Amino acid sequence: MVTLPIQAVFFDVYNTLLKLNPAPADANDRWRQLKKHLNLESLPDLARFQEANEIVIARHHVRARTIGIGYPEIYWPQVVKLAWPVTTGLSPAALDDFLFAHARLVHSTTLNDGAANLLGELRGRKIPVGIVSNAQPYTLRELEEGLKKQGLSMDCFRPEICFWSFESGFSKPDPHVFSWLEGRLRRFGIQCSEALIVGDRLDNDILPAQSQGFQTWMTAESGAHSPANGTGTLLDLSKTLATLGMLPQKNIR
Numbered sequence: 527m528v529t530l531p532i533q534a535v536f537f538d539v540y541n542t543l544l545k546l547n548p549a550p551a552d553a554n555d556r557w558r559q560l561k562k563h564l565n566l567e568s569l570p571d572l573a574r575f576q577e578a579n580e581i582v583i584a585r586h587h588v589r590a591r592t593i594g595i596g597y598p599e600i601y602w603p604q605v606v607k608l609a610w611p612v613t614t615g616l617s618p619a620a621l622d623d624f625l626f627a628h629a630r631l632v633h634s635t636t637l638n639d640g641a642a643n644l645l646g647e648l649r650g651r652k653i654p655v656g657i658v659s660n661a662q663p664y665t666l667r668e669l670e671e672g673l674k675k676q677g678l679s680m681d682c683f684r685p686e687i688c689f690w691s692f693e694s695g696f697s698k699p700d701p702h703v704f705s706w707l708e709g710r711l712r713r714f715g716i717q718c719s720e721a722l723i724v725g726d727r728l729d730n731d732i733l734p735a736q737s738q739g740f741q742t743w744m745t746a747e748s749g750a751h752s753p754a755n756g757t758g759t760l761l762d763l764s765k766t767l768a769t770l771g772m773l774p775q776k777n778i779r
Protein backbone atom coordinates (compact mmCIF):
# COMPACT_ATOMS: atom_id res chain seq x y z
CA MET A 527 0.00 0.00 0.00
CA VAL A 528 1.21 3.51 -0.78
CA THR A 529 0.29 6.28 1.64
CA LEU A 530 1.26 9.92 1.59
CA PRO A 531 3.45 11.74 2.23
CA ILE A 532 5.99 10.45 -0.26
CA GLN A 533 8.98 12.73 -0.27
CA ALA A 534 11.45 10.56 -2.21
CA VAL A 535 11.30 7.63 -4.61
CA PHE A 536 13.96 4.99 -5.33
CA PHE A 537 13.83 2.76 -8.38
CA ASP A 538 15.37 -0.62 -9.01
CA VAL A 539 16.67 -0.81 -12.60
CA TYR A 540 16.30 -4.26 -14.18
CA ASN A 541 12.69 -5.29 -14.74
CA THR A 542 11.60 -2.05 -13.11
CA LEU A 543 12.85 1.01 -15.04
CA LEU A 544 14.36 -1.16 -17.76
CA LYS A 545 12.67 -4.09 -19.44
CA LEU A 546 15.10 -6.97 -19.95
CA ASN A 547 14.82 -8.53 -23.40
CA PRO A 548 16.53 -11.67 -24.73
CA ALA A 549 19.95 -11.67 -26.38
CA PRO A 550 19.94 -10.76 -30.08
CA ALA A 551 19.75 -13.71 -32.47
CA ASP A 552 23.06 -12.74 -34.12
CA ALA A 553 24.96 -12.36 -30.82
CA ASN A 554 27.71 -14.80 -31.80
CA ASP A 555 28.38 -13.06 -35.12
CA ARG A 556 28.49 -9.67 -33.44
CA TRP A 557 30.84 -11.04 -30.77
CA ARG A 558 33.25 -12.17 -33.48
CA GLN A 559 33.10 -8.72 -35.11
CA LEU A 560 33.63 -6.98 -31.78
CA LYS A 561 36.69 -9.11 -30.96
CA LYS A 562 38.15 -8.46 -34.42
CA HIS A 563 37.56 -4.72 -34.12
CA LEU A 564 39.45 -4.59 -30.80
CA ASN A 565 42.19 -7.08 -31.69
CA LEU A 566 40.85 -9.46 -29.04
CA GLU A 567 40.45 -12.43 -31.36
CA SER A 568 42.20 -14.72 -28.86
CA LEU A 569 39.07 -14.54 -26.68
CA PRO A 570 36.84 -17.64 -26.97
CA ASP A 571 33.14 -17.77 -27.81
CA LEU A 572 30.56 -16.06 -25.58
CA ALA A 573 29.84 -19.15 -23.48
CA ARG A 574 33.48 -19.94 -22.71
CA PHE A 575 34.21 -16.26 -22.11
CA GLN A 576 31.57 -16.26 -19.38
CA GLU A 577 32.73 -19.58 -17.86
CA ALA A 578 36.12 -18.11 -16.94
CA ASN A 579 34.48 -14.95 -15.60
CA GLU A 580 32.25 -17.08 -13.36
CA ILE A 581 35.30 -18.74 -11.79
CA VAL A 582 36.74 -15.32 -10.89
CA ILE A 583 33.35 -14.22 -9.53
CA ALA A 584 33.02 -17.34 -7.37
CA ARG A 585 36.53 -16.79 -5.97
CA HIS A 586 35.69 -13.16 -5.21
CA HIS A 587 32.48 -14.10 -3.42
CA VAL A 588 34.23 -16.69 -1.22
CA ARG A 589 36.86 -14.15 -0.24
CA ALA A 590 34.27 -11.43 0.46
CA ARG A 591 32.16 -13.76 2.61
CA THR A 592 35.16 -14.73 4.74
CA ILE A 593 35.49 -11.06 5.73
CA GLY A 594 31.79 -10.77 6.56
CA ILE A 595 30.19 -9.44 3.37
CA GLY A 596 27.00 -11.49 3.18
CA TYR A 597 25.88 -10.35 -0.28
CA PRO A 598 29.06 -9.51 -2.18
CA GLU A 599 29.15 -7.57 -5.40
CA ILE A 600 31.88 -7.75 -8.01
CA TYR A 601 33.30 -4.99 -10.18
CA TRP A 602 32.80 -6.39 -13.67
CA PRO A 603 35.73 -4.67 -15.44
CA GLN A 604 38.07 -6.09 -12.81
CA VAL A 605 36.59 -9.58 -13.15
CA VAL A 606 37.09 -9.56 -16.91
CA LYS A 607 40.66 -8.26 -16.61
CA LEU A 608 41.51 -11.02 -14.13
CA ALA A 609 39.85 -13.73 -16.21
CA TRP A 610 41.20 -12.47 -19.55
CA PRO A 611 44.57 -10.70 -19.17
CA VAL A 612 44.50 -9.77 -22.87
CA THR A 613 41.86 -7.14 -21.98
CA THR A 614 44.29 -5.31 -19.66
CA GLY A 615 45.78 -3.77 -22.80
CA LEU A 616 42.58 -1.77 -23.37
CA SER A 617 42.32 1.77 -22.01
CA PRO A 618 39.66 2.20 -19.28
CA ALA A 619 37.35 3.88 -21.84
CA ALA A 620 37.90 1.14 -24.44
CA LEU A 621 37.28 -1.56 -21.81
CA ASP A 622 34.08 0.24 -20.82
CA ASP A 623 32.94 0.32 -24.46
CA PHE A 624 33.85 -3.34 -24.89
CA LEU A 625 31.89 -4.42 -21.81
CA PHE A 626 28.90 -2.32 -22.82
CA ALA A 627 28.96 -3.92 -26.27
CA HIS A 628 29.29 -7.36 -24.63
CA ALA A 629 26.33 -6.69 -22.30
CA ARG A 630 24.18 -5.94 -25.34
CA LEU A 631 24.99 -9.39 -26.69
CA VAL A 632 23.82 -11.02 -23.46
CA HIS A 633 20.54 -9.12 -23.20
CA SER A 634 18.92 -6.01 -24.59
CA THR A 635 17.04 -3.38 -22.62
CA THR A 636 14.33 -0.83 -23.23
CA LEU A 637 12.73 1.69 -20.91
CA ASN A 638 9.64 0.17 -19.32
CA ASP A 639 6.17 1.43 -20.21
CA GLY A 640 5.23 4.34 -18.01
CA ALA A 641 8.76 4.98 -16.74
CA ALA A 642 9.33 8.16 -18.74
CA ASN A 643 5.97 9.61 -17.73
CA LEU A 644 6.46 8.79 -14.05
CA LEU A 645 10.03 10.15 -13.93
CA GLY A 646 8.90 13.33 -15.67
CA GLU A 647 6.07 13.82 -13.20
CA LEU A 648 8.27 13.23 -10.16
CA ARG A 649 10.77 15.69 -11.53
CA GLY A 650 8.02 18.25 -12.07
CA ARG A 651 7.02 17.79 -8.44
CA LYS A 652 10.66 18.21 -7.35
CA ILE A 653 10.54 14.84 -5.59
CA PRO A 654 14.12 13.55 -5.16
CA VAL A 655 14.48 10.35 -7.19
CA GLY A 656 17.23 7.82 -6.49
CA ILE A 657 18.30 4.38 -7.61
CA VAL A 658 18.74 1.16 -5.67
CA SER A 659 20.22 -1.30 -8.12
CA ASN A 660 22.40 -4.37 -8.26
CA ALA A 661 24.33 -3.04 -11.19
CA GLN A 662 27.55 -2.80 -13.14
CA PRO A 663 28.99 0.18 -15.05
CA TYR A 664 27.22 -0.91 -18.24
CA THR A 665 23.89 -0.64 -16.39
CA LEU A 666 24.26 3.14 -16.26
CA ARG A 667 24.87 3.26 -19.99
CA GLU A 668 21.86 1.03 -20.66
CA LEU A 669 19.68 3.25 -18.52
CA GLU A 670 21.06 6.42 -20.08
CA GLU A 671 20.38 5.03 -23.55
CA GLY A 672 16.80 4.04 -22.63
CA LEU A 673 16.11 7.47 -21.12
CA LYS A 674 17.60 9.31 -24.10
CA LYS A 675 15.20 7.59 -26.49
CA GLN A 676 12.36 9.14 -24.46
CA GLY A 677 13.97 12.59 -24.34
CA LEU A 678 15.19 12.16 -20.76
CA SER A 679 18.61 11.91 -19.15
CA MET A 680 20.31 10.71 -15.98
CA ASP A 681 19.46 14.14 -14.57
CA CYS A 682 16.20 12.44 -13.50
CA PHE A 683 18.18 11.05 -10.55
CA ARG A 684 19.95 12.69 -7.63
CA PRO A 685 23.43 11.11 -7.63
CA GLU A 686 23.75 11.38 -3.84
CA ILE A 687 20.81 8.99 -3.37
CA CYS A 688 21.77 6.49 -6.05
CA PHE A 689 22.98 3.13 -4.81
CA TRP A 690 24.86 1.21 -7.50
CA SER A 691 26.09 -2.06 -6.00
CA PHE A 692 29.31 -2.18 -8.05
CA GLU A 693 30.47 0.98 -6.29
CA SER A 694 29.96 -0.58 -2.89
CA GLY A 695 31.10 -4.20 -2.95
CA PHE A 696 27.79 -5.39 -1.52
CA SER A 697 24.34 -5.80 -3.00
CA LYS A 698 20.63 -6.20 -2.37
CA PRO A 699 19.10 -7.76 -0.33
CA ASP A 700 21.85 -6.87 2.16
CA PRO A 701 20.15 -4.70 4.81
CA HIS A 702 23.17 -2.37 4.67
CA VAL A 703 21.93 -1.24 1.24
CA PHE A 704 18.71 0.05 2.74
CA SER A 705 20.37 1.56 5.81
CA TRP A 706 22.70 3.37 3.37
CA LEU A 707 19.60 4.84 1.69
CA GLU A 708 18.22 5.83 5.09
CA GLY A 709 21.45 7.67 5.91
CA ARG A 710 21.47 9.45 2.56
CA LEU A 711 17.87 10.58 3.02
CA ARG A 712 18.77 12.32 6.28
CA ARG A 713 20.45 15.14 4.37
CA PHE A 714 17.05 15.87 2.82
CA GLY A 715 15.30 15.62 6.20
CA ILE A 716 13.32 12.64 4.87
CA GLN A 717 12.56 9.47 6.81
CA CYS A 718 12.22 5.93 5.42
CA SER A 719 8.48 5.98 6.04
CA GLU A 720 8.24 8.97 3.67
CA ALA A 721 10.17 7.25 0.87
CA LEU A 722 8.94 4.73 -1.69
CA ILE A 723 11.05 1.89 -3.05
CA VAL A 724 9.93 0.54 -6.43
CA GLY A 725 11.22 -2.87 -7.49
CA ASP A 726 10.22 -6.14 -9.11
CA ARG A 727 11.55 -8.68 -6.62
CA LEU A 728 10.01 -9.59 -3.31
CA ASP A 729 13.26 -11.03 -1.94
CA ASN A 730 15.68 -8.37 -3.18
CA ASP A 731 13.58 -5.21 -3.17
CA ILE A 732 10.30 -5.32 -1.33
CA LEU A 733 10.86 -7.36 1.84
CA PRO A 734 14.24 -5.83 2.83
CA ALA A 735 12.88 -2.33 2.10
CA GLN A 736 9.82 -2.96 4.26
CA SER A 737 12.03 -4.33 7.06
CA GLN A 738 13.82 -0.98 7.09
CA GLY A 739 10.51 0.92 7.21
CA PHE A 740 10.25 2.08 3.59
CA GLN A 741 7.01 2.16 1.63
CA THR A 742 7.13 -0.17 -1.36
CA TRP A 743 5.67 -0.72 -4.82
CA MET A 744 6.26 -4.06 -6.50
CA THR A 745 6.21 -3.84 -10.27
CA ALA A 746 4.14 -6.58 -11.86
CA GLU A 747 2.66 -7.44 -15.22
CA SER A 748 -0.39 -5.44 -16.19
CA GLY A 749 -3.47 -7.15 -14.86
CA ALA A 750 -1.86 -7.81 -11.47
CA HIS A 751 -2.70 -4.31 -10.28
CA SER A 752 -3.51 -4.13 -6.61
CA PRO A 753 -3.00 -0.65 -5.16
CA ALA A 754 -3.98 -1.95 -1.74
CA ASN A 755 -0.99 -4.30 -1.83
CA GLY A 756 1.30 -1.82 -3.57
CA THR A 757 1.56 -3.96 -6.69
CA GLY A 758 1.19 -3.14 -10.39
CA THR A 759 2.88 -1.63 -13.42
CA LEU A 760 4.60 1.76 -13.42
CA LEU A 761 1.48 3.14 -15.12
CA ASP A 762 -0.57 1.78 -12.22
CA LEU A 763 1.81 3.47 -9.80
CA SER A 764 1.34 6.79 -11.62
CA LYS A 765 -2.43 6.37 -11.36
CA THR A 766 -2.18 5.49 -7.67
CA LEU A 767 -0.05 8.56 -6.95
CA ALA A 768 -2.50 10.68 -8.95
CA THR A 769 -5.41 9.28 -6.94
CA LEU A 770 -3.56 10.28 -3.79
CA GLY A 771 -3.24 13.77 -5.23
CA MET A 772 0.50 13.54 -5.73
CA LEU A 773 0.55 13.65 -9.52
CA PRO A 774 -1.79 15.49 -11.88
CA GLN A 775 -4.33 13.03 -13.31
CA LYS A 776 -4.40 14.62 -16.76
CA ASN A 777 -0.89 13.47 -17.62
CA ILE A 778 -1.43 9.78 -16.88
CA ARG A 779 -1.84 7.81 -20.06
Ligand SMILES: [Mg+2]
Nearest residue numbers: 538540541726
Ligand atom coordinates in the same frame (compact mmCIF):
# COMPACT_ATOMS: atom_id res chain seq x y z
MG1 LIG B 1 15.00 -5.84 -10.72
